[in-house]
Amino acid sequence: MHRSFDIAVIGGGVVGLAILRRFAMAGLSAVLLERGADILSGASKGNSALLHTGFDAPTGSTELTCMQAGYAEYIDIRDKLNLPLVESSALVVAWSDEERAKLDGIVAKAHANGVTDVRHVERNDLRRREPHLAQGARAAVLVPREHIIDAWSAPLAYAHQALAHGAVILRNAEVTGGDFANGAWTLASTAGPVTARVVVNAAGNFGDLVEAIARPSPFTITPRRGQFVVFDKEASRLVDAIILPVPTERTKGVVLFRTAFGNLAIGPTAEDVTEREVAATDTATLERLKARALEMVPSLAGIGVNAIYAGLRPATERKDYVIEALADRHWITVGGIRSTGLTACLGIAQHVAGLYASQFGALPQAPAPVWTPVPNLAEERPRPYMQGGEIVCHCERVTRGEIVAALEGPLPAGDLGGLKRRTRAMMGRCQGFNCSAHVDALFREKRHGAA
Amino acid sequence: MERRDVVIIGGGPAGLSAALRLGELGVAATVLEREQEAGGIPRHCGHLGFGWQSHRRIWSGPRFAAQLRDDSKGLDLRTGHTVLGIDGDVLRVQSEHGISEIAAGRIILATGTRETPRSARLVGGARPRGVMTTGALQANVYLQHFKPFERPIIVGSEWVSFSAILTCRHIGIQPVAMIEAKDRISAPRPGDLIARLAYGVPVWTRTKLIAIEGRSQVQAVEIERNGARQHMACDGVIFTGEFVPEAALLVNQPKVILAGNVHGALKTSGACWREGRATAEQVARELA
Numbered sequence: 001m002h003r004s005f006d007i008a009v010i011g012g013g014v015v016g017l018a019i020l021r022r023f024a025m026a027g028l029s030a031v032l033l034e035r036g037a038d039i040l041s042g043a044s045k046g047n048s049a050l051l052h053t054g055f056d057a058p059t060g061s062t063e064l065t066c067m068q069a070g071y072a073e074y075i076d077i078r079d080k081l082n083l084p085l086v087e088s089s090a091l092v093v094a095w096s097d098e099e100r101a102k103l104d105g106i107v108a109k110a111h112a113n114g115v116t117d118v119r120h121v122e123r124n125d126l127r128r129r130e131p132h133l134a135q136g137a138r139a140a141v142l143v144p145r146e147h148i149i150d151a152w153s154a155p156l157a158y159a160h161q162a163l164a165h166g167a168v169i170l171r172n173a174e175v176t177g178g179d180f181a182n183g184a185w186t187l188a189s190t191a192g193p194v195t196a197r198v199v200v201n202a203a204g205n206f207g208d209l210v211e212a213i214a215r216p217s218p219f220t221i222t223p224r225r226g227q228f229v230v231f232d233k234e235a236s237r238l239v240d241a242i243i244l245p246v247p248t249e250r251t252k253g254v255v256l257f258r259t260a261f262g263n264l265a266i267g268p269t270a271e272d273v274t275e276r277e278v279a280a281t282d283t284a285t286l287e288r289l290k291a292r293a294l295e296m297v298p299s300l301a302g303i304g305v306n307a308i309y310a311g312l313r314p315a316t317e318r319k320d321y322v323i324e325a326l327a328d329r330h331w332i333t334v335g336g337i338r339s340t341g342l343t344a345c346l347g348i349a350q351h352v353a354g355l356y357a358s359q360f361g362a363l364p365q366a367p368a369p370v371w372t373p374v375p376n377l378a379e380e381r382p383r384p385y386m387q388g389g390e391i392v393c394h395c396e397r398v399t400r401g402e403i404v405a406a407l408e409g410p411l412p413a414g415d416l417g418g419l420k421r422r423t424r425a426m427m428g429r430c431q432g433f434n435c436s437a438h439v440d441a442l443f444r445e446k447r448h449g450a451a
Numbered sequence: 452m453e454r455r456d457v458v459i460i461g462g463g464p465a466g467l468s469a470a471l472r473l474g475e476l477g478v479a480a481t482v483l484e485r486e487q488e489a490g491g492i493p494r495h496c497g498h499l500g501f502g503w504q505s506h507r508r509i510w511s512g513p514r515f516a517a518q519l520r521d522d523s524k525g526l527d528l529r530t531g532h533t534v535l536g537i538d539g540d541v542l543r544v545q546s547e548h549g550i551s552e553i554a555a556g557r558i559i560l561a562t563g564t565r566e567t568p569r570s571a572r573l574v575g576g577a578r579p580r581g582v583m584t585t586g587a588l589q590a591n592v593y594l595q596h597f598k599p600f601e602r603p604i605i606v607g608s609e610w611v612s613f614s615a616i617l618t619c620r621h622i623g624i625q626p627v628a629m630i631e632a633k634d635r636i637s638a639p640r641p642g643d644l645i646a647r648l649a650y651g652v653p654v655w656t657r658t659k660l661i662a663i664e665g666r667s668q669v670q671a672v673e674i675e676r677n678g679a680r681q682h683m684a685c686d687g688v689i690f691t692g693e694f695v696p697e698a699a700l701l702v703n704q705p706k707v708i709l710a711g712n713v714h715g716a717l718k719t720s721g722a723c724w725r726e727g728r729a730t731a732e733q734v735a736r737e738l739a
Contacts, residue, residue, distance in 0.1 A: 234702060307570045391545065397545075433587055434586070
């Protein structure tokens with residue numbers, strides 16, 4: 001089937017979905033092509049799910065602008081889409097005098113970035129706020145509006161809202177090439193050809209390869225791997241704020257944070273890798289992460305590890321995002337969106353819509369928005385099991401109704417990973433010892449019609 | 452609020468035998484089982500070896516579980532009831548109708564045990580399909596009649612690891628090897644000989660799993676054998692044993708009484724059944 005659209009977005013991660021949503025809501029016909037069996041199966045799959053203020057982002061960067069615009073829009077739309085927000089705050093903790101000396105600079109930069117509520121916290125105040133932190137914690141910088149969200153509800157909601165506005169999402173649709181002729185692109189994909197007037201490259205870890213369809217890529221992706229260790233729910237009472245390290249030039253460092261699902265996690269590492277697809281963990285690194293968490297919070301001793309995971313962030317040789325429109329090629333590049341993408345994606349979408357309007361014509365009169373709230377996954381808000389129903393995943397208290405719902409509707413889970421991401425099933429302390437056979441059978445039954 | 456003399460959490464061999472014994476002693480007990488069907492882990496242990504302690508028969512696990520359910524017909528046994536938390540003597544219970552509270556004179560925790568999964572062992576590598584515990588494998592094979600892989604590797608050499616071989620063979624899965632990091636297998640010695648001779652599964656000691664490889668399904672594992680790293684093709688990984696109590700409800704609960712596998716080292720279903728009875732007798736004496 002050959003279809004024709006105003007806009008084709010390549011990549012079904014948080015960034016691609018937010019862009020698709022923005023164009024669909026503006027009344028353009030939009031299609032998204034995702035190479036994976038489900039959305040969010042690349043760089044967006046494994047991150048720390050934090051909503052950042054941009055207090056430590058490069059001053060004056062596109063990244064900072066997009067993060068702050070994205071943050072504001074998230075707060076604005078979250079009730080209408082039923083998105084979580086755990087208002088935790090963050091503490092940049094100094095563990096040595098050398099680190100302590102850098103705190104002034106962190107506050108100054110935050111203020112320069114417009115995050116003016118950032119301030120010093122002295123040792124006694126830090127102890128009062130975080131009594132389980134190890135004695136070595138000297139002082140900190142408090143960032144009141146750094147918050148915890150979850151990595152999947154928001155982009156899933158953006159996908160559903162885009163669909164409600166007539167967008168098309170193609171999965172198992174890897175773009176293999178493209179031709180630009182007579183003011184339109186014809187993209188070749190594993191789901192057949194797609195024609196669009198303008199193409200947006202939001203291909204994440206494959207961004208430079210996709211960019212080569214339009215031009216020699218001005219950036220090269222070197223995936224930066226980040227590994228995480230997730231502790232049992234018992235641990236989440238030990239830490240309140242997001243505990244950030246004093247950053248180095250290269251990375252924001254390893255963060256200790258509660259999750260929206262009621263766990264405590266540590267990560268990510270920052271390892272340059274060549275693999276673009278499989279985010280592998282390794283035992284030595286996981287052990288180091290676990291040991292680091294215990295160093296920071298000694299009471300974690302004896303609390304089990306529930307999950308381990310890794311993500312690949314699309315890092316480039318550039319310090320900033322690469323977002324630009326190629327007017328003569330009808331192409332918009334959205335590359336190198338690193339760990340801040342979850343926060344920035346709505347802001348990136350606004351920015352991209354602005355580029356479109358300036359280069360390719362004003363956006364039409366937008367129709368009234370349709371709101372498509374998603375099921376709540378966060379622990380601090382009411383969850384479906386509280387109203388009754390059969391619990392299938394006992395560790396995460398996921399009901400049969402939630403699992404069935406995730407396998408139906410306009411964008412059913414494309415694979416078992418997608419089902420986990422939509423419901424939390426099998427993500428708990430037993431990792432499927434009790435429920436995985438049942439969940440897998442429900443998946444086969446719903447998706448393939450066989451028990 | 453509903454009040455009960457004794458509430459037993461968990462309807463496996465220990466919980467059900469405790470409830471049955473309490474009934475014989477004239478104490479009414481309520482059993483709360485979170486699954487839709489009582490019987491516990493034996494429900495998906497398809498091999499023989501169950502029932503001797505309790506019924507002087509040798510049955511398969513599912514047959515034993517069915518017998519336990521049959522014996523329990525007169526009990527206040529509530530399946531599909533999940534205990535969310537315990538606060539003193541009050542239990543918060545979820546069921547198809549929502550959340551309610553039960554006040555209990557005595558609480559017996561018989562929530563059993565589970566195997567340590569890949570994540571808690573910090574085994575690295577990719578996250579393809581085909582990685583599971585013996586418990587999940589058994590539920591696939593005996594409850595869902597589903598074959599999740601053809602040629603898995605078995606990690607560990609406890610009793611349950613040999614049970615994993617039986618489960619595999621039941622549905623025509625041929626494990627490529629059983630590996631054990633220690634110098635000798637954890638189960639008694641002839642086990643490795645039987646695995647190799649009767650089931651064609653080589654047992655390698657001093658062999659450690661390093662990483663799992665594969666994009667959608669497991670494609671290989673990296674192992675360290677006698678100090679050297681090597682890759683081995685397989686399409687699944689079964690993590691066996693290293694049992695840990697299913698004791699999340701137990702945090703700061705001094706008044707709760709434990710019965711069965713939630714309590715200490717792994718025991719057979721027969722031992723759990725006996726321990727349930729002993730616990731019931733103790734509770735009945737206290738209430739008398």
